[in-house]
Amino acid sequence: MNGTIELKKVRKTFPRDEGRIVVLDDVNITFGSAEFISLIGPSGCGKSTLLRLIAGLTRQDSGTIRIDGVEISKPGYERGLVFQDPTLFPWMTIYENIAYGLRARGVYQTEKHLIPGFFRLVGLEGFEKSYPHHLSGGMAQRAALARALVNRPKVLLLDEPLGALDAFTRMTMQDEILAIWQKQRMTTVMVTHDVDEAVYMANRIIVMSARPAKIEQVITVKKEHPRRRDDLDFLELRAGILRTLHFAGKREEPDKK
Ligand SMILES: Nc1ncnc2c1ncn2[C@@H]1O[C@H](COP(=O)(O)OP(=O)(O)OP(=O)(O)O)[C@@H](O)[C@H]1O
Ligand SMILES: [Mg+2]
Known part of the structure; x- marks a missing residue:
């Protein structure tokens, strides 16, 4: 199984009033096969938009998104998607x-x-x-x-899948998702608001800045799974991410008209 995701110069705007807002600007990143990626960033910065682009639910204005070298233009079964809301029939x-x-x-x-x-x-x-x-x-x-x-799927896209759950269920499900990922080895990209969740779960954490979102910081978490929630190294990582988020959140630019 592969599941490499490659974004090159991805730009996405949406219509707003008389003009357009730039949500993603020049996003370049590659997610390797079987990686567990956490995407974190200020509210409204474009995390869901980025995930929806990879899912093929929306199209970028420019730039390319490739899965295993093949450019995507629509949803496909090799990409599984789970939202915060279970959306069951x-x-x-x-x-x-x-x-x-x-x-x-x-x-x-x-x-x-x-x-x-x-x-x-x-x-x-x-x-x-x-x-x-x-x-x-x-x-x-x-x-x-x-x-x-x-x-x-070769790629699993999770948009705050645990965001609506209580703290205990959330921790249980973090472990369950990790166990499934270790068994199935699909490349997993999970949006989360929770720095502890990102640090506990991910191989790499992508910190996005406020709109127009750029990749502010990429942090590799070098701990094997299963991890300990009380690992002291996590405290330092967590503090660093919170600092970055604090500054990234402040730099919001006015909407481009
Ligand atoms: N279909 C759309 N039409 C117009 N604007 C949109 C659309 N989808 C998203 N946006 C705008 O794009 C920006 C990014 O939205 P997005 O949902 O990607 O943010 P997010 O990082 O997932 O936020 P949150 O953390 O609150 O979920 C927001 O300003 C939002 O209003
Ligand atoms: Mg979102």
Whole structure:
């Protein structure tokens, strides 16, 4: 499995009033195969936009985005996506929600034998016939994760997937996502607001500046997984990131008209 993501000179603007706002400007970065990347930055800086561009849900104004050397222009099954909101289909059972991707790809009959494995992977055995409203927030997020993973993506894109969960569920799910990542080895890009989460989970942390977002700092976290949450080295990393975020957040430029 590969899953290299390469962004070159990516620029993205949106219409605003009479003019346009520049959200991303000259973003250049490569995420290597099987890396776990955390994207962190001030609110509104363009993290979700960057993820949506990689997902192919929106197009950049200029620059290129390549997955394993192939330029992308639309969503694809090799890229799985999970948002803060689980976005399950409420009228479908959890089984049908998870089977959805296989049906959409026309491979349900040949690959449905894999589905129980994904229920096991995310710890939802016994909930096959439940509906989304029967699940807690954490369980719904596990189902959304299984739905993204069932197509065995090379790239997993997570936009604050744990943002709506309580602190305890959040920590449990951090470990679960890490365990899945270690098993499946897909390149994972996770947007988070939580510096501790980024430090605990990522191989590399990308700190973005306020709009127009540039990559402010790239931090490699050289600790093997599983990590200790109380690792003293993390305190220093955390302080450094908070300092960068503080300055990055202040430098917001006025909207370009
Ligand atoms: N479809 C859109 N149309 C117009 N403007 C948009 C659109 N999507 C995003 N924006 C603007 O682009 C900027 C970046 O938004 P984005 O959602 O990427 O930020 P973010 O870093 O994910 O923020 P948060 O941390 O609050 O989730 C914001 O100013 C937002 O208003
Ligand atoms: Mg966002």
